[in-house]
Amino acid sequence: MRTIEDFRNRQLEILPQALKRPTMFGGNAQGTALLLSVLLRDLCWIEEREQEWEGFKATDLRGSRGVLGQFEYQQFQIPDYIAEIASVYAQVAHKLGYFQPERVLNPAEWKSLQSLLSADFFERDWTQTEIYDRLGPPSCEHFSSETRVACYAPEPAADWIFFDFSRRLPDSSDWFETPILRDIRRTENRFEFLPFAKWCQKLH
Template sequence: MTDTTGHNDGRTAQEVREYLLTHLNDALRRPGMYGGEAALRLYLDAVAFAADAEQEWQEELKDLQTRRGPSSSGVRGAFQDLWGDAHEGAVASVYAEIAHRQGWLRLDRTLTSAEYDEIRRISESWCREDRLLSDVVTRFGPPSILFGGTTPTTPRSWPTRPAGVTTPCSASTSGTASSRVRARRQPPSMPSPFSGPSGTAAPC
């Protein structure tokens, strides 16, 4: 902020927004280091305020509440109830879906239109068989983002190219790259299409 003498004694709105976006994206990739689901919601709340998007954020929260059902323990509780597993990376992937929709998610790799169309074309039939994680990477290329680090149990996502389209794909395993992963379509009560539980792959 610049005072009447021309002296700059603070950060600009753009600098604050950039700072919050950077930390939000870091927290999505390493949720355990930042405080888990509560921290993700705080960062999203702060980014929404800085981006003048509080209304959109509140609408996302209402939609999330509708999708996750009666769980009183947030997205983590919804995953626990549904899958018996509340992997922090899977929880982060739900909030990453929101960030992606709002244009706040910074991907490590974006799909081309051709790659996106190919996933849409083959995913339903491809999900009918168990796959290796290496099969997923070979077929669809490197993931666009990792949630929770680089270990074999980390959920991996292949989001769509446009920020406003939410048909992302993800996979996670409970072992090495040679471990089998079960591909499945998202059930209606799943909190998010971004992630399957540990041990599954869920191309959309």
């Protein structure tokens, strides 16, 4: 019979894999949100951190439909939110200490990132290559069929900045040579779009 420690270690093994390639574990956006929620909830339960988990449900994961609802209620024509959901749960897992990104930005790097995101930044399009050349490698990445999310995390653990790249246009079979930045997210998962993202206009 496995012990509760064995179960905890198993969950910690699964977590980074599920965060990186959520489609393989959760299937779709709703399944991804459910899987990652259960993983983190169980880890908090094992360590008697239920109150902390409830706190995240009222902040980072808040809403009647949780993280998925935060994206859906903005009513944009985006085909799926699988990678975006995984990125938010990665942020929470980092804050809880269950996930350590490959890179965290020191205060000088974080300040440089924030200064880049001025009004001028949003006046042109950016490729993934250009962003990585400017900012260095991301803290972590999350993949779905349509989207690649690059996350930049500060240390100590706090809210991240998310770069959402499109790998192709919706309903197109042509993949971009390098993904194109669709939007960034800084506050409450609100999309801040680049010129490329005109196809994301609000639904009516």
